[in-house]
Amino acid sequence: MRQSLARELNDLLERSRDRQLRLAVTGLSRSGKTAFLTSLVHQLRHAGWEARLDLFPAAREGRLLGAKRVAQQDLGVPRFPYDQALAALEATPPRWPEPTRGISELRLSIRYRPAGRPLFRADTATLTLDLFDYPGEWLLDLPLLDHDYLSWSLDQPLSNATELNHERRALFADWLDAVESLDPAADADEEQLAEIAALYAQGLRNAREAGFSNLQPGRFLLPGDLEGAPVLQFFPLPELSESERTALETLPEESVYRTLVRRFVHYQQHIVKPFYRNHFRRFDRQIVLVDVLSALNAGPERFEDLSQALATLMQSFAYGKRSLLSRLFSPRIDRLAIAATKTDHVTPEQHANLVALLEALLTEPLQDLRFADIPVKAMSLASIRATEAREVEYQGKRTPALRGTTLEGGEVLIFPGEVPARLPDTDFWARQGFDFRAFRPAPHSKGELPHIRLDAALDWLLGDKLQ
Amino acid sequence: MRQSLARELNDLLERSRDRQLRLAVTGLSRSGKTAFLTSLVHQLRHAGWEARLDLFPAAREGRLLGAKRVAQQDLGVPRFPYDQALAALEATPPRWPEPTRGISELRLSIRYRPAGRPLFRADTATLTLDLFDYPGEWLLDLPLLDHDYLSWSLDQPLSNATELNHERRALFADWLDAVESLDPAADADEEQLAEIAALYAQGLRNAREAGFSNLQPGRFLLPGDLEGAPVLQFFPLPELSESERTALETLPEESVYRTLVRRFVHYQQHIVKPFYRNHFRRFDRQIVLVDVLSALNAGPERFEDLSQALATLMQSFAYGKRSLLSRLFSPRIDRLAIAATKTDHVTPEQHANLVALLEALLTEPLQDLRFADIPVKAMSLASIRATEAREVEYQGKRTPALRGTTLEGGEVLIFPGEVPARLPDTDFWARQGFDFRAFRPAPHSKGELPHIRLDAALDWLLGDKLQ
Numbered sequence: 001m002r003q004s005l006a007r008e009l010n011d012l013l014e015r016s017r018d019r020q021l022r023l024a025v026t027g028l029s030r031s032g033k034t035a036f037l038t039s040l041v042h043q044l045r046h047a048g049w050e051a052r053l054d055l056f057p058a059a060r061e062g063r064l065l066g067a068k069r070v071a072q073q074d075l076g077v078p079r080f081p082y083d084q085a086l087a088a089l090e091a092t093p094p095r096w097p098e099p100t101r102g103i104s105e106l107r108l109s110i111r112y113r114p115a116g117r118p119l120f121r122a123d124t125a126t127l128t129l130d131l132f133d134y135p136g137e138w139l140l141d142l143p144l145l146d147h148d149y150l151s152w153s154l155d156q157p158l159s160n161a162t163e164l165n166h167e168r169r170a171l172f173a174d175w176l177d178a179v180e181s182l183d184p185a186a187d188a189d190e191e192q193l194a195e196i197a198a199l200y201a202q203g204l205r206n207a208r209e210a211g212f213s214n215l216q217p218g219r220f221l222l223p224g225d226l227e228g229a230p231v232l233q234f235f236p237l238p239e240l241s242e243s244e245r246t247a248l249e250t251l252p253e254e255s256v257y258r259t260l261v262r263r264f265v266h267y268q269q270h271i272v273k274p275f276y277r278n279h280f281r282r283f284d285r286q287i288v289l290v291d292v293l294s295a296l297n298a299g300p301e302r303f304e305d306l307s308q309a310l311a312t313l314m315q316s317f318a319y320g321k322r323s324l325l326s327r328l329f330s331p332r333i334d335r336l337a338i339a340a341t342k343t344d345h346v347t348p349e350q351h352a353n354l355v356a357l358l359e360a361l362l363t364e365p366l367q368d369l370r371f372a373d374i375p376v377k378a379m380s381l382a383s384i385r386a387t388e389a390r391e392v393e394y395q396g397k398r399t400p401a402l403r404g405t406t407l408e409g410g411e412v413l414i415f416p417g418e419v420p421a422r423l424p425d426t427d428f429w430a431r432q433g434f435d436f437r438a439f440r441p442a443p444h445s446k447g448e449l450p451h452i453r454l455d456a457a458l459d460w461l462l463g464d465k466l467q
Numbered sequence: 468m469r470q471s472l473a474r475e476l477n478d479l480l481e482r483s484r485d486r487q488l489r490l491a492v493t494g495l496s497r498s499g500k501t502a503f504l505t506s507l508v509h510q511l512r513h514a515g516w517e518a519r520l521d522l523f524p525a526a527r528e529g530r531l532l533g534a535k536r537v538a539q540q541d542l543g544v545p546r547f548p549y550d551q552a553l554a555a556l557e558a559t560p561p562r563w564p565e566p567t568r569g570i571s572e573l574r575l576s577i578r579y580r581p582a583g584r585p586l587f588r589a590d591t592a593t594l595t596l597d598l599f600d601y602p603g604e605w606l607l608d609l610p611l612l613d614h615d616y617l618s619w620s621l622d623q624p625l626s627n628a629t630e631l632n633h634e635r636r637a638l639f640a641d642w643l644d645a646v647e648s649l650d651p652a653a654d655a656d657e658e659q660l661a662e663i664a665a666l667y668a669q670g671l672r673n674a675r676e677a678g679f680s681n682l683q684p685g686r687f688l689l690p691g692d693l694e695g696a697p698v699l700q701f702f703p704l705p706e707l708s709e710s711e712r713t714a715l716e717t718l719p720e721e722s723v724y725r726t727l728v729r730r731f732v733h734y735q736q737h738i739v740k741p742f743y744r745n746h747f748r749r750f751d752r753q754i755v756l757v758d759v760l761s762a763l764n765a766g767p768e769r770f771e772d773l774s775q776a777l778a779t780l781m782q783s784f785a786y787g788k789r790s791l792l793s794r795l796f797s798p799r800i801d802r803l804a805i806a807a808t809k810t811d812h813v814t815p816e817q818h819a820n821l822v823a824l825l826e827a828l829l830t831e832p833l834q835d836l837r838f839a840d841i842p843v844k845a846m847s848l849a850s851i852r853a854t855e856a857r858e859v860e861y862q863g864k865r866t867p868a869l870r871g872t873t874l875e876g877g878e879v880l881i882f883p884g885e886v887p888a889r890l891p892d893t894d895f896w897a898r899q900g901f902d903f904r905a906f907r908p909a910p911h912s913k914g915e916l917p918h919i920r921l922d923a924a925l926d927w928l929l930g931d932k933l934q
Binding site for chain 1: 548657697721726733
């Protein structure tokens with residue numbers, strides 16, 4: 001105990017001297033968290049040698065002396081599987097790393113020469129960088145804290161059939177059938193609730209497979225040790241009329257309705273809050289990764305869904321002094337980056353449009369953040385570049401193209417299409433001019449991991465700490 | 468919060484009236500926990516109808532009116548997967564249920580007519596029975612609390628090569644190679660420790676596959692959400708000389724040795740203790756299942772290993788007032804059963820020997836329990852009977868045999884051999900006269916699940932509460 005207190009105090013001291021930084025990486029599933037963190041660690045470890053980090057002044061100026069992995073402080077948090085990820089990228093043929101399933105962590109000790117010191121002076125400084133990786137889906141659960149069960153239930157995107165949710169409802173068809181015949185006033189039958197909850201979780205998985213993003217409750221998708229526990233066996237009650245809602249409040253403890261309420265409350269208290277309390281409020285900086293291109297490829301319903309998911313997710317950052325989050329947990333994130341990933345999957349002249357589109361998607365959250373005076377930057381990047389930009393002649397004109405290897409192993413040379421610089425309108429969707437392809441990582445020589453603008457992200461997130 | 472307090476108080480009240488009982492089932496992996504609990508629930512639900520429970524007076528006398536599953540209290544504990552287990556047993560061909568991986572729980576509400584009341588009187592009573600299932604490997608971790616890292620390390624069965632552990636050491640060969648070149652005084656390298664710990668965990672898995680039982684730390688075998696966390700990345704340091712040991716104490720915080728010590732302490736505080744605090748101390752009764760027959764089949768080293776594992780495991784029950792366990796957690800288990808499972812895998816006239824052998828295996832723990840005045844009973848049972856007892860004529864003599872279906876689907880009629888009534892000696896092992904076979908469950912009609920003496924176990928564990 002005394003030892004751990006001493007460590008905490010030392011941490012505090014290091015941090016007050018700006019010598020320690022806790023940087024978190026998040027994003028919805030498949031946004032590229034594992035690739036980002038793997039590349040980030042790799043670039044820092046090889047800075048000054050093979051890594052090309054021209055947009056990261058500390059590296060460009062030769063002040064970054066090296067980074068080594070050191071023992072992390074939280075013994076109960078899985079270590080970020082850097083070596084396994086790197087092994088996948090270095091396999092023949094190269095593979096994308098396995099996605100992580102919960103929170104993980106890795107600590108780097110970075111040696112650097114402070115800026116403005118004469119080169120011949122020997123004094124160096126050390127920045128301890130704690131890196132965290134956690135599922136963006138966990139942030140989608142934040143609004144749950146602002147709801148009671150009933151208002152949450154009514155707020156869910158399935159509650160009423162609308163023009164924009166028929167695809168989503170189709171993916172939840174089995175659950176919708178089952179829940180329709182459920183009487184909220186009946187005595188709760190554990191097995192029945194477990195079955196209906198399993199159908200709901202299956203619907204969430206279907207929806208994720210089909211490219212939807214706005215999926216709640218987040219823990220249903222990655223249950224881990226809680227698989228089969230009643231706390232993960234609730235679901236919304238759709239299409240309740242006004243009179244039905246009023247009747248619910250008088251139901252007895254054993255009723256289906258009250259049972260769902262209890263589980264919802266337990267989920268709030270024992271799943272959502274502990275993440276914010278034990279982890280989130282200790283992060284200093286955050287980067288949110290967004291796979292805009294896949295959503296653009298997937299059509300209007302999914303794109304709109306991503307937009308809603310991002311608005312929800314960003315609520316965890318755009319906190320005013322009186323927000324629920326601030327009152328409960330006093331978080332302290334002081335700088336934020338939002339990055340559209342996989343930018344190597346479109347041709348270079350589209351990159352500016354991609355950033356513009358990302359900003360358009362996030363107009364409101366970005367306004368809130370700026371209003372709350374939290375420095376935020378939107379960017380596009382490729383953590384690990386999988387393609388090469390080329391030019392081809394087409395109908396007598398030189399036109400940009402990408403050369404890469406598809407996941408199946410075929411060499412292709414394509415022009416994926418134009419990224420709209422604003423939110424796509426009906427016209428865009430009608431043209432369907434976008435042909436987004438997934439590529440496998442390119443083979444690379446040891447020590448060098450090609451990227452696009454990862455160095456700019458590094459500078460935004462770390463640069464001021466390496467002055 | 469208030470609601471949960473009200474529930475706790477209600478629980479307390481119910482329990483003081485003997486109306487609530489928390490019964491836990493444990494055993495090392497593959498001892499038959501899932502089959503036992505599935506059958507127990509099934510028998511209680513069908514008592515008075517198809518279930519044959521002649522050794523369970525409450526059922527025989529027709530006083531057991533029924534049992535239904537009701538909502539469990541701990542929303543964060545997985546529900547015991549009764550339906551899935553039953554579905555496996557009722558499949559064509561029948562399969563043994565999937566083993567559970569951690570703690571799980573199920574609550575039954577049992578209605579009965581108290582003994583001695585006139586049959587025509589309508590008053591019935593209810594017993595709320597909370598059933599828990601957890602890995603016996605977790606109990607093997609109890610002695611960890613009594614050790615510091617160094618004494619634990621020296622206590623591990625691999626520490627020094629002896630006559631009796633060469634098989635075990637062979638299964639840990641990769642780890643032994645790796646740990647040999649590790650310098651406890653060097654600066655800790657996280658990756659190196661993670662790799663060596665992975666080899667240690669692989670050794671534990673090898674050993675379990677090969678039939679060994681005494682495996683520590685228990686959580687290494689079922690890491691769940693802690694997979695990859697530093698708290699599961701320690702291991703013993705074998706073959707330390709006296710002078711090496713003395714030198715260890717002065718090593719700095721960053722050394723390999725101090726890092727292993729920190730992780731060991733974290734494991735004690737955050738893995739071992741919470742199980743005892745949150746679960747174990749709330750159990751009222753306990754049944755420990757032991758697969759004696761498989762160990763008997765596997766030869767002297769593994770049999771001796773089971774014996775040591777059981778001695779360790781039983782320390783959690785044979786607690787005097789001043790034991791570590793009592794001081795830390797005030798457990799309250801007031802009745803204990805120890806059962807040799809799979810008794811249907813030997814012929815009926817061997818059953819008495821099987822109980823005698825179980826008692827011989829547990830001589831010391833049983834003495835301790837009786838000294839501590841904790842009622843304990845040793846028995847043999849088959850939770851789900853997979854064979855039929857037959858007699859065949861062999862060399863002109865009628866001799867007992869078993870008829871059943873092997874896991875591969877072949878019908879066999881065999882005599883597995885004689886079970887020794889005392890601890891087997893060199894002679895027994897030299898004869899190798901035991902031919903234990905695994906059988907698949909027999910098809911059964913709905914409502915009836917054949918067993919051997921499960922009713923006797925029920926009576927010992929529940930009978931007095933149904934008076």
